[in-house]
Amino acid sequence: MKSITLLDLAPCVRLVQRIEGLDDYRLPPRIIYDYEMVYVLGGMCDYRIEQMDVRIEPGDLLIVPPRVRHSCSVPSGKSFHYYAVHFDLVYMGEPFDFSVEDVYLNQDYYGAAIIPDKPQLADRPMLRLEGVELQGVVHCSRPEAFEEAFAALFAAHERPVHGKELSLRAEMLRLFSLLLQETVTSAGVSRSHPQSERMHRAAEWIKEHYREPLQLADMAAAVHLSPGHFRALFKDSTGRSPIEYLMRHRIDQAKRLLLYSDRTVGEIADFVGYADIHYFSRIFKRIEGMSPLHYRESLGQFH
Numbered sequence: 001m002k003s004i005t006l007l008d009l010a011p012c013v014r015l016v017q018r019i020e021g022l023d024d025y026r027l028p029p030r031i032i033y034d035y036e037m038v039y040v041l042g043g044m045c046d047y048r049i050e051q052m053d054v055r056i057e058p059g060d061l062l063i064v065p066p067r068v069r070h071s072c073s074v075p076s077g078k079s080f081h082y083y084a085v086h087f088d089l090v091y092m093g094e095p096f097d098f099s100v101e102d103v104y105l106n107q108d109y110y111g112a113a114i115i116p117d118k119p120q121l122a123d124r125p126m127l128r129l130e131g132v133e134l135q136g137v138v139h140c141s142r143p144e145a146f147e148e149a150f151a152a153l154f155a156a157h158e159r160p161v162h163g164k165e166l167s168l169r170a171e172m173l174r175l176f177s178l179l180l181q182e183t184v185t186s187a188g189v190s191r192s193h194p195q196s197e198r199m200h201r202a203a204e205w206i207k208e209h210y211r212e213p214l215q216l217a218d219m220a221a222a223v224h225l226s227p228g229h230f231r232a233l234f235k236d237s238t239g240r241s242p243i244e245y246l247m248r249h250r251i252d253q254a255k256r257l258l259l260y261s262d263r264t265v266g267e268i269a270d271f272v273g274y275a276d277i278h279y280f281s282r283i284f285k286r287i288e289g290m291s292p293l294h295y296r297e298s299l300g301q302f303h
Contacts, residue, residue: 003130003239004089011172012091013165015100016157020081021074029071030107030115033098033124034088035134037175038062039150042081047072054136059143061179065135066126083150087172089127096124131188131239138182149175188245193237198223202234203245210249211273216242250274251287258296265292 014034025045040060047054047062049070056062064070074080086104098121107115128134140146153175156167182191187203189196205222206214219242220230234242250272257268269280269292284292 001126001128003128005130008090009129009173009176010090011169011176012088013085013153013157013168013172014088015084015086015104016154016168017084018082018154019084020079022079023074023076024110025080026073027071027109028112028114029069031067031069031117032064032086033066033103033118033121034086035066036064037085037087038064039083039140039146040081041083041147043074043079045072045074045080045082056137059140059146061138061140061146061182063134063136063138066124068135083154085150085153085172085175089129092125131184131190132180133183133190133192138179140178140182142178142182145178146175149178188238190237193233195233196237198225199234199237202230202242203238206242206246207249210246210253211271213273213275214246219246247283248287251284254280254284254292255288255295258292259299265296268292 020042029048038056038061040056040058040062042058044055044057047056047070049064050068054062086100098118103118103121109115149171153168153171156164156171159167161167184190185196185200185203187200187207189200189203193199202219202223206219209218212218216227216231219234220227223230225233231242234240234245238245240248254268254272257263257271258265261268263271265281266277269275269277272280274280274283281291284295288295290298
């Protein structure tokens, strides 16, 4: 599965629905071929996702990734009122697109024992968003903000205007911003991780000491862990190894200095922790796709 960063995120929204069902509402076992978010407005629903049973209630956001078999039903005497959106993290191109009607809408959800798989879609690329867990249930602390975001997304989907894809993308990015606030700390650490607080302290420590010649052992010692254990925990909670996290932070600081200061590339490299300008330039080009000097020349004119 290929990872993309937040800078690469350009959601392609395929379908937005607002549905209210009674206790005869059901979803037979099926798999989907893009991501789905379900936001509960009222009532409740029991989902079975692979071998896990989950009940979702008002204020819950359920995220179902591609190719995960799932089903659901509403408990007797209850109802289920929700928004649902199907999307890809980026537009994959016409060869990987598919008909919403054929795959999702024209199905016998009430009468079929199972929704047939679509073998022709089995080879669609699978993408993940670096540092963000796009599966499971998020218990939203700001339900009014999520309801407003989904309502705007639904309105954009229903509006028959040219270029509505742009409005859908904008509203979906707004929704992702809310999701990030719920699921990761300001340092990019997953809030649901068992060692979230410790890894957040580690990330903040790295950002505070980034100019120093840090090694993995230094970072691990700051939170009283062995290097190997620390590396595994940090990557699991942020999606990046500690060294990669340090490297990205250094390059982010270098970009700011390239655009907003008169320091030479060599001076900036030294300032952000790289004594070797050639090594700094190689790292910068690997991450940004251009040399530090080209970055300054091409983007400096806008600042």
